[in-house]
Amino acid sequence: MPYRTIIIAVPALILCLGCAGAEKTAEHDSQPVAEQVVVDTTAGTVAAMPSALDLAGFPMPDTLPGEDHVVEVGHTTKYVQPAQGTSFRFRYEGDDVVVNISSLTVNCCTESFRAAVDIVDGELTLRLYEYLPDVCECTHPRDIWVTLKDVGQVESLTIFLNDAKDPLQQPDC
Secondary structure: OOHHHHHHHHHHHHHHOOOOOOHHHHHHOOOOOOOOEEEEEHHHOOOEEEEEOOOOEEEEEOOOOHHHHHEEEEEEEEOOOOOOOOOOEEEOOOOEEEEEEEEEEEEOOOOOOEEEEEEEOOEEEEEEEEOHHHHHHHHEEEEEEEEOOOOOOOOEEEEOOOOOOOOOOOOOO
8 A cells, every 4th residue: 555655656746846956937036147157159069959849859950050150159047037028139249249138938947058040131040949958847037148250231130949930029018
């Protein structure tokens, strides 16, 4: 009889705990974010990462299209104060273009991001891929910034997350 209880209790406990150590948005809405991460992608090839469609086993290519334009991808490592929705903009810093994405809802266990870049006739398309060593059952908003080189004049910006077919939308204000 005690074994039957253990067999039922252990899976239930695992389901309740989710990803150990993951930050959950509801518990942290009033605390500020101080920790940030910047990944320098010019130093070498970033390890292959999973896709959002099948995070446990879908391999990402070693090299993403347009990745040679990416100077750095940085992000807050924990939640940020949720805004009215995800918003994004770009600005020039010398010859580089910096894309800022505010309050993007991602998986709690996302450790880093990689970016695929396409620029055609001034239309910049950026696809961000999450790297998750473990898939958590929680999400929270983060701020992300991507510095790009050699993209020329940018007239419009479209951003996708992982393998999503629909781009991120600016909130109606």
